[in-house]
Amino acid sequence: MDIGSILSNALAAAIGLDTIIYALAALGLNIQFGYAGLLNFGQAAFVAIGSYGIASMVTIAGLPFGVGIVVGLLASVLFALLLGIPTLRLRADYLAIATIAASEVVRLLARSNSLGAYTGGSNGLTGFAEGFYDLNPFPAGTYGFGPFQNNERTTWIFLVGWVLVALVALATWAIMRSPWGRVLKGIREDEDAVRALGKNVYAYKMQALVLGGLVGTLSGFVFSLGRAAVQPDNYATAFTFFTYTVLLLGGAARVLGPVVGAAIFWVVLSLTDGLLRGAIAAGWVPDGLMTTTQVGQVRFMLVGLALMLLMIYRPQGIFGDRRELALDGR
Amino acid sequence: MAGDTHAPAAAEGTRKQAATRALADVPRVPGAKKPDPVIVADGVVRRFGGLTAVSVEHVEIQRGAITALIGPNGAGKTTFFNLLTGFDRPDEGQWSFDGTDLARVPAHKVARRGMVRTFQLTKALSRLTVLQNMLLGASGQKGESLLRAAFAGIWRSQEKANTERALELLGRFKLDTKASDFAGSLSGGQRKLLEMARALMSDPQVVMLDEPMAGVNPALTQSLLGHVKDLREQGMTVLFVEHDMDMVRDISDWVVVMAQGKVVAEGPPDSVMADPAVIEAYLGGHHDVSLSDDSAAAELEKTVEAEVEAEIAADEHEKGRHQS
Ligand SMILES: Nc1ncnc2c1ncn2[C@@H]1O[C@H](COP(=O)(O)OP(=O)(O)OP(=O)(O)O)[C@@H](O)[C@H]1O
Ligand SMILES: [Mg+2]
Numbered sequence: 001m002d003i004g005s006i007l008s009n010a011l012a013a014a015i016g017l018d019t020i021i022y023a024l025a026a027l028g029l030n031i032q033f034g035y036a037g038l039l040n041f042g043q044a045a046f047v048a049i050g051s052y053g054i055a056s057m058v059t060i061a062g063l064p065f066g067v068g069i070v071v072g073l074l075a076s077v078l079f080a081l082l083l084g085i086p087t088l089r090l091r092a093d094y095l096a097i098a099t100i101a102a103s104e105v106v107r108l109l110a111r112s113n114s115l116g117a118y119t120g121g122s123n124g125l126t127g128f129a130e131g132f133y134d135l136n137p138f139p140a141g142t143y144g145f146g147p148f149q150n151n152e153r154t155t156w157i158f159l160v161g162w163v164l165v166a167l168v169a170l171a172t173w174a175i176m177r178s179p180w181g182r183v184l185k186g187i188r189e190d191e192d193a194v195r196a197l198g199k200n201v202y203a204y205k206m207q208a209l210v211l212g213g214l215v216g217t218l219s220g221f222v223f224s225l226g227r228a229a230v231q232p233d234n235y236a237t238a239f240t241f242f243t244y245t246v247l248l249l250g251g252a253a254r255v256l257g258p259v260v261g262a263a264i265f266w267v268v269l270s271l272t273d274g275l276l277r278g279a280i281a282a283g284w285v286p287d288g289l290m291t292t293t294q295v296g297q298v299r300f301m302l303v304g305l306a307l308m309l310l311m312i313y314r315p316q317g318i319f320g321d322r323r324e325l326a327l328d329g330r
Numbered sequence: 331m332a333g334d335t336h337a338p339a340a341a342e343g344t345r346k347q348a349a350t351r352a353l354a355d356v357p358r359v360p361g362a363k364k365p366d367p368v369i370v371a372d373g374v375v376r377r378f379g380g381l382t383a384v385s386v387e388h389v390e391i392q393r394g395a396i397t398a399l400i401g402p403n404g405a406g407k408t409t410f411f412n413l414l415t416g417f418d419r420p421d422e423g424q425w426s427f428d429g430t431d432l433a434r435v436p437a438h439k440v441a442r443r444g445m446v447r448t449f450q451l452t453k454a455l456s457r458l459t460v461l462q463n464m465l466l467g468a469s470g471q472k473g474e475s476l477l478r479a480a481f482a483g484i485w486r487s488q489e490k491a492n493t494e495r496a497l498e499l500l501g502r503f504k505l506d507t508k509a510s511d512f513a514g515s516l517s518g519g520q521r522k523l524l525e526m527a528r529a530l531m532s533d534p535q536v537v538m539l540d541e542p543m544a545g546v547n548p549a550l551t552q553s554l555l556g557h558v559k560d561l562r563e564q565g566m567t568v569l570f571v572e573h574d575m576d577m578v579r580d581i582s583d584w585v586v587v588m589a590q591g592k593v594v595a596e597g598p599p600d601s602v603m604a605d606p607a608v609i610e611a612y613l614g615g616h617h618d619v620s621l622s623d624d625s626a627a628a629e630l631e632k633t634v635e636a637e638v639e640a641e642i643a644a645d646e647h648e649k650g651r652h653q654s
Contacts, residue, residue, distance in 0.1 A: 045500035047593040067333060147367050177466070179489065186455050193453035193525075194419065198441035199474070207476050318533050 001282050003051045006274030008147035012287065013270035014263045017226040020161035021047075021219050022265065025239070026185040026246040026258030027168045028215030032299075033244075034252035036208035037177060037188030039092055042099030043085070043243050046213040047188060048235035049076050050220020052110060052119060055230040060118050060129035063132035076217035088205045095209075100237060111232035122204070124231035131155075132225045161182040161222045165259060168215050184208055245307060251317030260318055268306060272299040342509065345563050349395035350598075355479045358360035358405055358582075358597035358605075363386035368393040368567050369414065369445075374423030376409055378593075383409045386423075391536075396558065396568040398578045398599070402612055407571045408465055411540055415447045416440040428535065442469065444535035446519065449544060450571070454521040456514025456644035460505060462627040463513045463524055465489070467531030496531060503557065519546040537561055539570040543577055547574040555581050575603065587611060 013019065025043055025161050032038040053072020056211055057063045083102055087094040109115055111122040119125065139153040150158065185206055186194040191201045224230045242265070249260025276295045290298055316322045356362050367390035370546055370582050376384040384406040390398050412418035414425060416437035424433045427445055435443075455463050471492070472478055475486030499507040500524040501524045508516065513524060522542055531538060542558070543551050558581055561568050572578050578585060587595040589611035597604055602608055 013579070104522075137382055175476065178479035178482065179471045179485060180476050180479035182458070182462055182466055183474055184460075185458055189455035189457055190453045192437075192449070193455060194466065195417070196415070196441055196449070196453075196530065197438045198438050198469055200436075200438050201467075211476075287624065 001275075001278035006278060008269065010270040011147040013266040015158065015268060017154075017157065017222070018173050019160070019224070019262045019266045020158070020165060021223045022246045023165050023245060023259045023262035024161075024168065024222060025216050025221030025243045026250070027172060027261055028212040028251060029243050029247050030212070030258050032212035032255075033206050033288070034247060034254075034257070035181065035188060036184045036205060037092070037189065038088075038205060038209055038212075039096035040099050041096050041237070041240055042103030042106075043080065043212075043216050044098075044235040044237060045241035046076055046104035046216030047220040047223060047239065048103075048106055048110060048230075048232070049079055051218035051224035051230045051235070052125075052220075053217070054224050054265065055120075055125040055128045056118050058131060058314065059120070059125045065128065065225075068128070069148050072217050072221065075213060076213050077210055078211040081206070082121050084206045084209045088202055088209070100240075103235075103237060103240065105243060107235050110235070110309055119232070120230070122232060124229060126229045129228035148293070157222065157226045162224070163217050164222065165250035168218065169255055169259060176255065177209065181206075188253075196328065245303075248317055249307070249310065250317035254317070257317060257319045262317070265303070268284060269299055272302045291296075334403075340441050341564070345394060345565065346559070346583070349392065349562065353392055353395060353584050358595075359399040360593040360596050362390070364390040364392040364598050366393045367391060368476065369425065369427055369569070371414070371425035371476065372423060374410070374413055374425060376413055376418065377420045377421050378382075380589050383620055384413060384420075386588075386593055387412060389586060389593050389596075391567065391569055392584060393567050394562065394565060396562050396570070396581055398572045398582035398585045399569060399588060400573070400585060401573075401594075405588040405611075407541055407588055409591075410570065411447060411538055413537065414440075415445060441532070441534075444532075444533040445538065446529040446532060446536070446541060447538040448522075448525045448529055450501040450540040450544070452518070452525050454513040454516060454522040454524055456512060458513055459510050460513050460516070461493070461496055461509040463528050464500060464531055465492055467528040468492040468495070469532040492531075499527045499530060502560075519550045522546055523550070523554065530561075530632075534566065536567045536569065536643060539568065541571050541573070542564070543572060545572060550575070552600075579603070 025047055028046065029040060029043050032040045050072045053075055054068035055066035055067055057071050058065050076192055083098055085093070087098045110119045112119075113121055114319075115121075133153055133156065134249065136152060136156040138155050140152050142149055142151060143155040144150055176184070183194060183199050186197075186199070187204055191205075195201050214228075223234070246261040246265050247258055248261070249264055250257030273295060276285075276290070276298060277292060280290065280292050280295070310317075314320075314322075350406060352365050352554050353536070356364055369389075369391040371386055371389050373388075375382065399410070401407055401482060409418065412431075413420050413423075413521065416432075416435055416439065424431065425430055427440075427443060430438060432443070432445075441447075455466070458466070470486065472488055473482075478484045497506060497509060497604045500509055503526070505516075505523055505527065508520065513521065516524060522545070526537075526539065526542060536616055539558070543554055546554060555577065556632060558570065564585075570582075580597055585595075585597060585599050586593055587602060587605075594611050595607045596603045
């Protein structure tokens with residue numbers, strides 16, 4: 001078993017494409033769920049809208065990828081309004097039901113035959129990312145050091161991705177320390193109390209839903225450009241649940257919680273993957289127990305176990321404040 | 331800025347006298363006209379399925395006075411509060427606040443117009459600090475708009491002024507040492523205090539308190555009563571729901587009695603508590619009334635006791651029958 005390369009892969013995962021994608025998706029979810037208490041179970045759809053915004057505009061319509069970005073952002077706002085207008089005046093659970101259903105509708109539409117001409121159906125789309133990589137300022141070559149070495153294309157998308165993460169985190173910090181952020185947190189605690197103090201709760205919830213959705217859409221841009229492919233089943237509900245995992249891991253309502261949560265999530269996945277495969281290759285695991293093809297599933301089981309332990313021993317997440325949780329029971 | 335003016339000690343009680351004088355000639359009948367009403371409600375009806383929770387024909391609340399709203403459990407007091415403040419929609423009815431129509435105006439707009447309320451079940455925002463709770467109460471904050479939120483320069487000075495005001499109010503409510511604690515860590519009584527202080531942050535014209543004294547210890551009750559009287563001295567109108575008759579007698583200028591959704595009696599505390607309609611309302615609801623040493627009230631107490639004893643006897647008779 002090559003411990004060195006397993007560790008090196010795990011370290012690389014800390015700043016890898018998946019970490020960026022989930023960090024952005026969870027940063028958006030943090031605005032909605034962490035600060036405003038909105039149960040958005042459709043974050044995957046906002047990510048899909050970003051991904052398909054670029055992919056469809058470029059491959060199908062033949063437009064520059066900048067148009068795809070604008071279309072993605074506009075569609076994301078529209079989608080948030082569509083979900084929010086009927087549900088945000090109702091009890092919190094209605095939003096949860098509406099978002100999870102709408103998210104599946106988006107995915108199933110994307111993979112349907114009838115829309116296949118625009119979305120590529122269940123095969124998805126490829127060949128739309130060149131416009132983005134044409135902008136790459138890095139000449140061909142290898143960049144980075146130690147475990148963090150990548151070619152010029154990967155370096156370019158990583159740079160863009162992490163700049164986006166940093167900007168979103170900075171913006172989150174700036175607005176959440178303001179009176180606007182305070183209203184949002186108040187709504188999370190008890191929206192009637194906030195209403196009684198003269199705040200238009202509905203408008204604030206809508207703003208949070210739209211903002212968080214837009215950040216999810218940024219994640220979709222990185223997702224599609226980083227992989228240079230979109231495939232509808234990547235945007236299933238599992239994506240949303242992993243995003244919640246990432247958020248709770250890092251600590252909800254903490255600016256950097258989603259970023260640290262995403263890094264830990266993917267490092268742990270990479271580590272378990274490497275260690276399990278190594279152990280099987282070395283013959284330490286009897287064949288009847290697990291084969292290499294099952295490693296993919298088993299590592300998610302282990303992540304589930306780790307998450308359960310975390311929730312038992314550190315329910316507030318990495319950054320959370322345990323005192324805050326203790327208040328819930330009163 | 332009513333909330334900012336501290337009445338000088340010499341003037342203590344002048345507003346009380348003014349309110350008493352203004353209400354002296356008002357007839358003691360349900361729906362009586364007041365000389366200077368701030369709230370006027372007409373034909374307000376709210377039904378829950380077959381149950382008519384509120385059916386108020388006409389009621390006026392005098393400006394600058396402390397009005398108590400009493401009545402047995404389930405009389406519709408909280409529902410009436412919810413209707414007036416936009417937290418519930420009526421099936422029928424109109425009401426105005428300060429001369430402008432207020433029916434079917436959403437809750438946050440009601441609050442912005444100067445009518446704020448507290449809740450029977452206290453709503454402290456647990457995972458916000460006491461100070462943040464207070465700041466949330468301030469109105470007209472520039473930084474509460476998303477477009478300006480990110481630019482602290484725009485709202486910082488206003489925030490500072492609001493913080494000073496919040497700390498001053500917290501001081502009055504003896505919560506200043508708790509300013510940086512989570513509101514969720516406060517005791518039940520302290521939460522009541524916080525909710526009241528928070529409501530005052532917006533300098534309201536009318537404060538509506540739903541059972542502000544429930545669950546508060548007697549020592550704290552005295553200070554809460556003092557605060558409520560203070561509000562009147564600062565020119566605010568107070569409408570509050572309360573079950574403790576001693577308290578009602580102590581602080582209110584006028585009492586409105588509700589039973590089964592209707593206003594059944596009105597008047598100054600003493601006359602209301604002697605009103606047969608009120609006694610009937612409470613007995614009809616089989617409600618245990620806390621009464622004070624007034625002779626008419628004592629009589630009522632006797633009647634209640636007799637009633638209760640009769641009931642207990644009947645119950646035991648029942649039980650005996652079931653056991654045998
Ligand atoms: N949301 C609701 N759905 C159905 N019935 C309701 C609802 N809210 C109140 N009621 C009914 O309306 C009536 C009046 O209730 P309300 O809460 O206004 O009473 P209250 O006078 O405040 O009583 P208390 O002194 O116990 O607080 C009760 O019979 C209650 O059961
Ligand atoms: Mg009530």
